[in-house]
Amino acid sequence: MGGVSPRRLLRWFRAAARELPWRTEPRDPYRVLVSEFMLQQTQVERVVPRFAAFIAAFPSLGALAAAAEDEVLALWSGLGYYRRARLLHRLAREVVADGGSLERPAAELVRLPGVGPYTAAAVASLAFGERVPVLDGNTLRVGARVLGLAADPRSAPGRRRIAAWIEGLMEGAGPPGAVNEALMELGATICTPLAPGCPGCPLAIACAACAEGRPESYPPPRRRRATVALRWVAACCVDGEGRWLLRRVDEGPFLRGLWLPPLVELEAGADPLPEARRALHPIPAEAPAIAPTVRHSITHRRIEIVPLKFSVEPAAPPADAWRWADPSSSGLPTSSLLAKLVAALDSLDREP
Numbered sequence: 001m002g003g004v005s006p007r008r009l010l011r012w013f014r015a016a017a018r019e020l021p022w023r024t025e026p027r028d029p030y031r032v033l034v035s036e037f038m039l040q041q042t043q044v045e046r047v048v049p050r051f052a053a054f055i056a057a058f059p060s061l062g063a064l065a066a067a068a069e070d071e072v073l074a075l076w077s078g079l080g081y082y083r084r085a086r087l088l089h090r091l092a093r094e095v096v097a098d099g100g101s102l103e104r105p106a107a108e109l110v111r112l113p114g115v116g117p118y119t120a121a122a123v124a125s126l127a128f129g130e131r132v133p134v135l136d137g138n139t140l141r142v143g144a145r146v147l148g149l150a151a152d153p154r155s156a157p158g159r160r161r162i163a164a165w166i167e168g169l170m171e172g173a174g175p176p177g178a179v180n181e182a183l184m185e186l187g188a189t190i191c192t193p194l195a196p197g198c199p200g201c202p203l204a205i206a207c208a209a210c211a212e213g214r215p216e217s218y219p220p221p222r223r224r225r226a227t228v229a230l231r232w233v234a235a236c237c238v239d240g241e242g243r244w245l246l247r248r249v250d251e252g253p254f255l256r257g258l259w260l261p262p263l264v265e266l267e268a269g270a271d272p273l274p275e276a277r278r279a280l281h282p283i284p285a286e287a288p289a290i291a292p293t294v295r296h297s298i299t300h301r302r303i304e305i306v307p308l309k310f311s312v313e314p315a316a317p318p319a320d321a322w323r324w325a326d327p328s329s330s331g332l333p334t335s336s337l338l339a340k341l342v343a344a345l346d347s348l349d350r351e352p
């Protein structure tokens, strides 16, 4: 199995490809780059509207390089994984300082900030026509199924096998980027993890998993990383006009660069109130109201957050990294956690 006609695959792709805003012809390397950064760990439906807003604000690598980090993070809101935005911004500055062109082979693209082998291969093949296979979750799944690969496709031997298969498809089959993109599209729309649509698949005729009648058993399941439970307190100061006192997260492994009420991790059995008061010092924080617990996940961490509402008089923010802001329209980069905290505090007002 695996002796697939690449022409059949490309014909299918030309007819079935979704219209996406970065799929312009000819491909714009900057748009390809931004889309690939955004698509790392984020669904395409969530990326599309944010991509449009981001490109409208920063239409070129030069515009992105010239922007302030806060502006870039604000336009990244809703995509999560803000580290990607920071790395993309750093990349833009480095490339602009180096002459401004992204055109370089995948082996060099991979040295840029935030660019792993997957993003390098996608940009090099889609924007510059380099014959280099893209190995992402979609192409690895399609490859594992077509080849009937017993090994884990994410292992080094599995990846080598699938890379060689994709390179074979690229031989004389038109632009290498189109082969990569067709396989990514097939994995995203037809050869999905559950219930793959084999009857409508252009590769079905040569697919080992389909011939066996059990495509979903490839690739073998991966062991999940154990989840970690954490408990935080959120010290939410709200003034009489509904403005919140937000602080930029400058330390720790989570949410860096985002504006949120002070958050403190609680040890087992710890009382949240003294921790919240310590985080707010020197702001006078009298008896708070306790809002319903908020649940939030960051990668494999499941976090329970106790929101404490302190009603305070408006006063000058204690330092640069603090601001009073309307939490629903601050224009500051933040996390979806802020909206959850706002909803939790709103529920206090609705209680009898």
Ligand code: SF4
Residues within 6 Å of the ligand: 142, 145, 146, 190, 191, 192, 196, 197, 198, 201, 202, 203, 204, 205, 207, 208, 209, 210, 215
């Ligand atoms: S035939 Fe089925 S299992 Fe094989 S590649 Fe196509 S959708 Fe995936």
